[in-house]
Amino acid sequence: MTSMAPVQRLKLLRDLERKVLWLSAWTIHHANHVRPNRDGLKVGGHQASCASLATVMTALYFSVLRPEDRVAVKPHASPVFHAIQYLFGHQTQDKLEHFRSYGGAQSYPSRTKDVDDVDFSTGSVGLGVAMTLFSSIVQDYVRLKKLAPAERPTGRMVALVGDAELDEGNIFEALLEGWKHDVRNLWWVIDYNRQSLDGVVNDRLFGRIGEMFELVGWRVVTLKYGKLLETAFAQPDGEQLRQWIDDCPNSLYSALVFKGGAGWREALTRDLNQYPGIRRILEQHDDASLHRLMTNLAGNDMQAVLDAFEGVTDDTPTCFIAYTIKGQGLPFAGHKDNHSGLMTVEQMAGFKKGMGIADGQEWQKFAGLAAPVAELETFIRQAPFNAEGRRRTAAPAIAIPAALPRPNDRKASTQEGFGKILNAIAAEDSELGRRIVTTSPDVSVSTNLGAWINRRGLFGHTEAEDVFRELKVVSAQLWRKTPRGQHIELGIAENNLFIQLAALGLSHELFGTRLLPIGTLYDPFIARGLDALNYACYQDARFMVVATPSGVTLAPEGGAHQSIHTPLIGIGQPGLLSYEPAFVDELAVLMRFGLEHMQQPKGSSIYLRLSTRSLLQPERTLSPAQEADLIAGGYWYAPPEPGADVALVAMGAVTPEAIAAHASIVRDFAGAGLLVLSSPDRLHADWLAAQRERGRTAGTIDRGASPVERLLAPLSRDARLVTVLDGHPLALSWLGSVRGQRVVPLGIESFGQSGDIPDLYRAYRLDAAALVDAVARAIS
Structure with a gap:
C-alpha cells in the first residue's frame, strides 16, 4: 500500500468497518425479512456474531494481510467475509441478495460453493481452526524441500476463532501436534465475546486459555481494553475502574452491555461511588458516552487491533485474545439470547438511519460513509491482501507411470x-x-x-x-x-x-x-x-x-x-x-x-x-480390459452362462470363501457365475448417473447402460444374487434393484469378537458353507 498518514488510514478503516458491519447485517436482514420466503423456514445468519468481528476482519483484510496469507473465517462471521469480498469486487450483489438460498453466498465460507476468495471452508466448528495449523506444516514441508515456486513468500496461516469453538477437543489435539512439529507462521485470533450459542462462556475456563497456548510454545497477545478505556484508567482512581471490569463476571458484563448507559451508571455508582475519580468519570459522561466508554474493548477498537497485529513481526505462533462485544453496534448487543437473534424490521430501520443510508442505497458500497468514494476505492484497491486479485494457486499434474510395481508373492x-x-x-x-x-x-x-x-x-x-x-x-x-x-x-x-x-x-x-x-x-x-x-x-x-x-x-x-x-x-x-x-x-x-x-x-x-x-494370489496377468473393469467396480471371476439363475457376488478378503462356494454350487447349478466387486461405490454412482441420463429406470440394456447393468446382463431376469463381504450387507444389497433380482445378503451386522478366521467366519456366516446354504435358500 502506498504511503499514507496513520491518521488518514485509521479514518478510512473505521469507515470501512462501518460499511462491513452494515453490509453483513443487511445481507442477513434481507434474507430473513425482505426476500420472499417460500417454505416458511427461518433463514438465520448470526448478526451478533458478525458484529463482534467486524473490526478485526476489517483491519486484517484491508491493512494487515498479504496475498500469500491464508485465512479460516469463523463460520458465523461468513456475512462479514462476503461483505469484504463484495467491497474487493470478488463477490456480487446478486449472491448477497441470495445469501443462504440456492446459488447464493453460502451460510459458511465454502471453497467449492462460493464464488469469492475462500481459503478454507468452515462450518463444523473447530475444524477450520485446526486446518490452519496443519496447513502451516504443509507450507514448511514444501518450503524446506524447495518444491514451492521460488518467488513465493512464506505466508501466515490465520484462524478467526469463536471463543465457544475452544470447547471443541480437536483444537487441542491439533495444538499438541503443532507443538511436536514446531509449527510456525500461525495466527489464531480468538473472538472473545464471552457468549456461546445458548449462553455465556464460563469465566474460570477461559481464564486458563492463555496458559494453555503458552504451554505449547505460543505467544499470547491479549487485546482487552481500547484507547478510550486506557485513557480513563490513566485518570485518578482509574485503576479501580480497571479492577472492577477485570473482576466483572462475564454474565454481568454482558447484561450491562445490553442494558446500556443507565445500567452502567447504576452498577458503577453502587460499587465504586466511594472513589472521587470514578464519580468524576461518571459526571463527565452522559449515558450514551458512558456506554461507549464501558464497551470500548480492544477487539472492537481499530487502533488497538492494528497495534496488536502490527506488533508481531516474527514467525512465532501467536494467539490473539481479542475482547469484543457480541452484537457490537446492534440493538441486542450483549444479550445472552442474541446468538441467533435477528433485528426486527423496526430495529433495522433505526439501524439504517443511524448508518446514514437512504432507502434504495442498501447495497451501494460507500453509501453513508464520510470519506470520498474515490479515496475509499483507491484504498481498497491498494490493500496488500488484494494486490494480486484472486489468490488461489495452481500446479500441473504429476505424471503417473503406466503401471506401478507389482509384488509377485504367491x-x-x-x-x-x-x-x-x-x-x-x-x-x-x-x-x-x-x-x-x-x-x-x-x-x-x-x-x-x-x-x-x-x-x-x-x-x-x-x-x-x-x-x-x-x-x-x-x-x-x-x-x-x-x-x-x-x-x-x-x-x-x-x-x-x-x-x-x-x-x-x-x-x-x-x-x-x-x-x-x-x-x-x-x-x-x-x-x-x-x-x-x-x-x-x-x-x-x-x-x-x-x-x-x-x-x-x-x-x-x-x-x-x-x-x-x-x-x-x-x-x-x-x-x-x-x-x-x-x-x-x-x-x-x-x-x-x-x-x-x-x-x-x-x-x-x-x-x-x-x-x-x-x-x-491368482496366477494371471490382468489385461487392459480387466483393469478397466476393476476401476469401473467389478469383474466376473467366473463368468456365468447366458441366462444363468444364480450368481455369487463377493468383495475383499472373503473372496476365497466365495471361490470355494462357487466350486460347490456349479455342480448343482451349471453356469452359475462368481462376480468379484472392487467398488460398489463406483458401480452405484455410475448406475444412478445412467438412470438420470436416461430420465427413467430402464430394465433393458442399451448404449447408455452402466457398468453394473452390463455386468448383470448375462443373468436371467429371475436370477438370485447371493452377496458377501466382510462388512455390513447393506453395501451390496442394492444390487437387487438394478434389474429387480432377488438378493440374499451376507455380511456383518453386529459387533465382532476375538477368535480366529475359521471360527469367526462360521459364527458370522461368511464361510463357504454359509454361502452354499444361502444359494439353497435363495432358490427355495
Missing part, C-alpha cells in the same frame, strides 16, 4: 502388497516418489509404511538421528527426522490425520505445489475422524486414505478393532471414491488409478479398504 495380503508397492516407488528416483507424502496417527509400522519411511525418512524441521541407530541397538525401523523426510508422523488422533490430509491435498491451490498425500489408519477408526474426513472432502481436498485392516478378518483383535459399517461410509461420503481389492494385482491397478484420479479436475479423494488376511 501368498500375500493387500496390506502387505500396499507396503511393498510403496517401497518399490521409494527405491526409485522418480517425480512420483518425490511428490508422495505419507502420514499416519502412530500406526505407520502396523499399516505397512515402515519400508517407505526407512527409505524416505520422517519429516522434521531439523535433523534428528534415530537414537537406537546411534547406540547400535538393532531395529527394523529407521526413525531419522530430516527436512528431506517424506512421512509426517502424527499422534493417535484421527481428526488430526484427516485435517493433515486435507491440508496436504490442497497444497496445489494454497501453495502452488502438487503433492500426492497418502494416509493410513485402522479401518474401524475412520469413525473417530469422520467429521474431519467429511470436512476434508467438502473442501475438495485430494488424498488417498488407506484403511487397514478391515472387518472381522482382523480376528484375534476383537470387536473394538473390527470394522462393520465402513463400506457404507465409502459409498455415502461425497468427494471420496472407495475401493476394496481382493488381491494384490488389483491393488496395484487401483493405486495407480487413484494417484491419477486424485489430480483430475473432476476427480476426488480415494479410500482403499485393505486386509491383513494373507490370500493365495
